[in-house]
Amino acid sequence: MPTVAVDGVTWRIGAVPIVDDVTLHLEPGEFMALIGPNGAGKTSLFNLISGLRRPSAGRILLDGTDVTGLAPHRRARLGLGRTFQTSAVFGSLTVAENVALAVQARRGGATRAWRRRRDRDIAVRADQILADVRLSERAASLAGSLAHGEKRKLEIALLLAGEPRVLLLDEPMAGVSAEEVPALVSVIRGLTAAGGRSVLMVEHHMDVVLDVADRVAVLHHGALLACDTPGAVMADAFVQEAYLGEQL
Numbered sequence: 001m002p003t004v005a006v007d008g009v010t011w012r013i014g015a016v017p018i019v020d021d022v023t024l025h026l027e028p029g030e031f032m033a034l035i036g037p038n039g040a041g042k043t044s045l046f047n048l049i050s051g052l053r054r055p056s057a058g059r060i061l062l063d064g065t066d067v068t069g070l071a072p073h074r075r076a077r078l079g080l081g082r083t084f085q086t087s088a089v090f091g092s093l094t095v096a097e098n099v100a101l102a103v104q105a106r107r108g109g110a111t112r113a114w115r116r117r118r119d120r121d122i123a124v125r126a127d128q129i130l131a132d133v134r135l136s137e138r139a140a141s142l143a144g145s146l147a148h149g150e151k152r153k154l155e156i157a158l159l160l161a162g163e164p165r166v167l168l169l170d171e172p173m174a175g176v177s178a179e180e181v182p183a184l185v186s187v188i189r190g191l192t193a194a195g196g197r198s199v200l201m202v203e204h205h206m207d208v209v210l211d212v213a214d215r216v217a218v219l220h221h222g223a224l225l226a227c228d229t230p231g232a233v234m235a236d237a238f239v240q241e242a243y244l245g246e247q248l
C-alpha cells in the first residue's frame, strides 16, 4: 500500500487548473523528487498533500486512509511532516533547546511525578535526532548563529521530532552554500535509510535530485509529465522538450 496516494487530484483557481488531474503514489521507504519549471504547481501540490488547500477533485490517502477533508494538524498526527521555505527556528535558543521543545510539543504534558523522567527522555531523543542530522557538535550553539546549511539540518531535526513517516521537503538546498551541500545531501539521503520513512522533495538542484531520488516526478503546467527512475526521466523526449530553454 502506498504511504501517500494522490489520486486524480485537480486544484483550480476559477476555471484555471493549477494542479491538473495528478495521480502519484509514494511507496514506503521511497525517496521521490518533484521537479518542474517555476509555476509548474509543485508548491500547490505540496499544499494539497499537507492539507493547506483542498482539491477541486480527486483524493489524497495516507497509508490507505482518505485524508482529503482533514486539516493539516490532523494529517501531521497521522505521520505527515513538512518543511517550509520560511524557517520555524528560534534563533535566541540553542540548537538542543529548539529540538527538545519540538520533541516536548510532540509528547505533550506530564504530571509532576513524571516530569523528571520525561525531561530525561526528551533530552535523550533530542540527542539522537541531533546525531541523525549531524548537528551534535553544535548542540550548545545559538540557533541564530548557524550557517544556512546547518539551519536546514536543524529544520529537518525539528521535523523529525514529530516522528513523521512521510517528509515533504520544500527546496532544502535553497540558500545553502556550495561547500555545505554535500553534508546536507548526506543527511537528506539518510532520511529514508531507517524504518521505511518516505520522502517527497521539491528541489531545483538537478545534481542533488539525480543523486538521492529513487524516482523523479515531473510537473508541467500542473500536469504530471513523467514519474520514473532518474535515468528514464532524463532520457524522456517529452521531458526534454518541456524544458528546452527552461530552467528546472
Ligand SMILES: Nc1ncnc2c1ncn2[C@@H]1O[C@H](COP(=O)(O)OP(=O)(O)OP(=O)(O)O)[C@@H](O)[C@H]1O
Binding pocket: 013, 018, 036, 037, 038, 039, 040, 041, 042, 043, 044, 045
Ligand atoms: N493562491 C493562488 N492564487 C492565484 N494563483 C496561484 C495561487 N497559488 C498558486 N498560484 C499560481 O499557480 C501556479 C503554480 O504555482 P506554484 O507555486 O504551485 O508553482 P511551483 O512549481 O511551486 O513554482 P516555483 O518553482 O516558482 O516555486 C503559478 O502560476 C502561481 O502563480
